Amino acid sequence: MVVRLQPALGAVEDTAKPVGRDRVADHGVMHDRNSRTRPDVSALAVRSERKEMAESGHRTRERVVGTVEFRGVGGGDARAASVPRLPAAPIHRHAVCERLNRARDIGGGTALLSSVAGSGKTVAVVSWLECIGTRGRTVAWTTLGEQHNDPVLFWDTVAASVGAPTATPDPSPRAAAAALLRWLDATPGEVVIVLDDAHVLHDPITLSALSFFLSRLPKPVTIVVAARFDPPVAWPQLDASGVLVRVGGDSLRFTRDETRELFEGERVRVSESDVDEIVGTTRGWAAMVRFVLLLFAETGTRPAALDSLTASRRPVAADRIVDELLASMSPRTRRFLAATAVPDDFTTDLAAALAGPRAEHTLARLLATNFPISRTGSGRSEVYRYHPMMRAYLLAELTRTMGHERRAALDAQVGRWFERERQPDRALGHLVASGDHGEIARCVAESGPRAVWSGSGTAWLRALDDAPADIGGDPFVHLLRAMHAVRHREFGGARAFVDIANAAVGSDLCPPHVFARLRVAVTRDVEGALGILDAGDVPPTDRPDVECYVALVEARTDPAAAAPLLHRALALAEHVRIPELELAARALLAADAGAHGSLTVMAGRAEAALAFAAGAGLRQSVDAARSGALLALQRYLTAEVPVRGADPAADPVAYALAELDGLADSDDRAVAAQTIARAARRSAEGPPVPVAGPMLALATTWMLLELHEPEHARSVVRAAHDLYGDVAECEIGRAAIDVACGHAGDARVRLDSVLTRTDPSPSRVDALVLRAVVRAEAGDRVGSDADIEAALLAAEPERLVRPFLAVRGAMALLDAGAGRFGCLDEFAETIRHRPDAVHARSAVILTAAETRVLRQLPSPCTAGEIAAVLGVSVNTVKTHLRGIYGKLGASTRTEAVGAARAIGLL
Known part of the structure; x- marks a missing residue:
């Protein structure tokens, strides 16, 4: 490899950076800044040429370890220098090498490495040169300086670096570029030219000729341009021509x-x-x-090393950042940087509020120069964030140059801005940092309820921990903490906070009537969650946010009057623009419709709630999960539209209903049933899901009883009862288990009790269908016909077909009464002729003893061995086998096992 390098006019590029005042660090390199000198270019060239000719007698000299040397061209202005030396082998930068190789593969391609100082451009290029090998290749490295804005010097330097003639008949820059192109085209072998520190170029004539040169490179030539920001060359045209490969900060x-x-x-x-x-x-x-x-x-310790990186009092990178990034910036720009470093991130609007109306222009300039600032979003939603170590330095500079009072004033200004933007957690954090007691108290009183109801409640309360003690310990704050605890189902903590607040005379943060109203509402919320009587009532306030919360609490604790309260809560939430409360009201309105048997209305409201949640960024919230579960329930009960799958962790109710809906298509129903049962039990450990949660428990019970798993069904019902109390669905589930275990009399008592209630919930259809089956088995044909007809009458308006498919024996009753249901015949026939009704029609009911014998049949045990395992006689086993074969329509053991597996008994 023949390598030609131009002198590094002043320094190794961007990876040689100061650690202190006199030291410069590189990846694996330490340089003394004061020892660097500018070499005499002509003397270097002469000495290099003489050494080559004397030692080798050839015009080329091979590379030696640690240094890459170059040949001179006889009579030319040959210049020689060393590549930035790396005493330790650099690590392989896979992403960078891949992109640089892509530029080589183009043939006549250009690679543009554009990134902030210190991003490792020089080291990356050096390591790439190491990777591509040493044979049959000419490499020329030129580190550019301000003097190269002289177009004659620039083209003479580039030409000399590859050994091309520097004198041309036409002295114009474009003619020099064209002459160099012709020379490169005639030169055999691959040529790689590195132009380092190209951001120093600003002369229009030089840049125009460089654009011309890059657009016409011969195929064996690759140009690598390294710069801290894009020099103003015609990059879009090169990109459109397919000859440009960009290597930006992400790759570096x-x-x-x-x-x-x-x-x-x-x-x-x-x-x-x-x-x-x-x-x-x-x-x-x-x-x-x-x-x-x-x-x-x-x-020697991790915490000390990492903490010192972003310590605002003396960032370890301060000298380096000042020298490399901030020294050339105007005082106006540095003031802009200091002010906008106060928030963790900022928009153009916040930047304008802090630093003046030219913020957008300043940000565009910073981005164009690859300043360490990231940008996400688009339009007015763009968010900017400084590199954390840069921000630490800027904050230190702000305090050092402008004082603590200016820093506090900026924190207060940022806090008020975030308050107006309805970001209470960030607002409080900055106001606390400002130390303004009055502003902190005002923010807590005005924004506290909104913060607790929003998804930022935890962060807001964490910021409140640093507030003055008299604010953090105010009874109003204890009520807010109780509200937050209830929201996160931490009822013990909620009770403790309520007790502290109730023991206080009043609050210094809000008026007495507001405190009294909120105290009663929070107490009722906590006691309602704990199953205690409510805490009374006080007159309304003029705070719409507080009244919205009060309406939601009253709706949850008084279901009979829920609808008007929820509509009021929804209107108030829309007025004060608290999306979390609006979503809660929408989800509860959907549940209220379902609790009154209006499943179509429930589904419509649930879909609207989900759409609102998606638009408000609340798709992962508890209320969005509740809405998804209610929509899944309606689809499951009507069995018209497949239930959409859901995340089992975030929405176990909807997930389990979707799995139940697809159970018939499962390859292994027993395994699928276990998965569903686990999901149902897990859902009972999380936040309650009105209507859908109890109905899931009942649906899971039907499934488990179909698979002869009464004990598992009992555990599901027990878990649901622990969460929802003595709801109708739990009582119907117990009745179903009683029937499966041969206790039809107990089941009848439970069902009669459920059906005497006036509750119009969808589970009433299940109760009627199950009682019809129980009556039919007891020989009460008249009562059975009356119940099945009542079930059809209750189910037909909402087209609830699932109870007739789930309850064993229901299809037989529909078959027996076919054509005798009058105006309900059409609905009954729709159920009877469903493809998935075949399974229900041919349902096999085995006794508990027959089930135990059936489970032994897949084993190689003989009848005698099965008898020994079960502790019964051989004749008893044979009797059960005859019953099993008859019910399954099988004549052999193999056929019986196959039939049992086909319908999920095994």
Whole structure:
């Protein structure tokens, strides 16, 4: 490999960065800044040429370890220098090498490495040159300086770097570029030209000629341009022509594997969690990763090393950042940076509020120069965030140059802005940091309820921990903490906070009538969750946010009057724009419709709630899960539209209903049934889901009884009872288990009790169908016909077909009464002729003893061995076998096992 390099006019590029005032760090390199000198270019060239000719007698010299040398061209202005030397082998930058190789593969391609100082561009290019090999290739490296804005000097330098003639008949820059192109086209072998620090170029004539040059490269030539930001070259045209490969900051960032490899190469041991924290803190910024490595080596402890990175009083990277990124910026820009570093992230609107109307222009300029700032979103929703280590320095600079009072004023300004934007947790955090007692108290009183009801309640209360003690310990705050605890089902803590608030005379944060109203509502909310009587009532307030919460609490604790209260809560939530409360009201309105038997209305309201949740970013909330479960329930009971699958962790009720809906298509019904039963029990451990939760327990009970699993069914009913209390669905489930266990009399008593209630819930159809079956088996044909007809009458308006498919024996009653149901015949025939009704019609009912024998049939045991296992006589086993074969329509043991598996008995 023949390599031609131009002198590094002043320094190794962007990876040589200061650790202190006099030291500069690179990845594996330490340089003394004061020892760097500018070499005499002509003297270097002469000495290089003479050395080559004297030692080798050839025009080329092979590369030696640690240095890449170049041949001179006789009579030309040959210049020689060393590549940035790396005493330790650099780690392989896979992503960068892959993109640089892509530029080589193009043939006449250009690679543009554009990223902030310290991102490792130089080291990445050097390591790539190491990777591509040493034979049959000419490499020329030129580190550009301000003087190269002279177009004549620029083209003479580039030409000399590859050994091309520097004198041309036409002295114009474009003619020089064209002459170099012709020379490169005639030169055999591959040529790689590296133009480092290209961001210093600004002369229009030089840049125009460079654009012309890059657009016409011969195929054996690859140009690598490294810069801190894109020099103003015609990059879009090159990109459109397919000859440009960009290598940006994303590709140059250190990955977890590369970070680990760097540390291991320096024999510094780090754990996986350390690597995660290093990458998270440095964001893969190469120079900063190297700083962390040095800190680990110096401090010897992980916390000390990582904490010092973003310590606002003296960031370890301060000197380096000032020298490389901030020194050339105007005072106006530095004030902008300091002010906008106060929030963790910011929009253009917040930036304008903090630093003036030219914020958008300043941000665009920072992005164009690859300043370490990230941008997400689009339009007015764009959010900007500084690199965490840069932000730490900027905050330190803000305090040092403007004082603590200015920092506090900016925190207060940011807090008020976030308050207006309805981000209470961030608002409170900045107001607490400002130390303004009056502003903190006002924020807590006005925004506290909104914060607790929103998804940021935990963060808001965490920020409140740092507030003055008299604010954090106010009884009003204890009520807010109780509300938050109830929302997260921490009822013990909620009760304790309520007791503290009730023991207080009043609050210093809000008027007495507001405190009294909120105290009663929170007490009722907590006691309702604990199953205690409500706590009385007080007159309404003029706070719509408080009244919205009060209406929701009253609706939950007084189902009979829920509908008007929920409509009021919905209107208030829309007025005060609290999406969490609006979604809660929508979900409860859907549940209220279902509780009154209006499943179509329930489904419509649930769909509307889900659409609202998606638009408000609340799709993962508890109320969105409740709405999804209610929609799934309606689809399951009507069996017209397949139930959409759901996340088993976030929405176990909807997930279990979807699995129940697809049970008939399962390859292994027994395994699927176990999965459904586990999901049903798990749903009873989470937040209650009105209507859908109890109905899921009942549906799961029918399934388990179909598979002869009464004990599992009993555990599901028990879990539902623990969460929902003595609801009708639990009593119907117990009745079904009684029937399966041969206690029809007990079942009849339970069912009579359920059906005497005026509750119009959808489970009433299940109770009527089951009682019809029980009466039929007891010989009460008249009562059975009356119940099955009453079930059809109750089910027909909402087209509830599932109870007739789920209750064993129901299809036989429909078959027996076919054509005798009058105006209900059409609905009955719809059920009877469903494809999935075949299973229900041919349902096999085995006794408990027959079930025990059936479970032994897949084994190789003989009848005598089965008798020994079960502790009965051989004749008893044979009697049960005859009963099993008859019910399954089988004549052999193999046929019986196959039939039992086909219908889910095994």
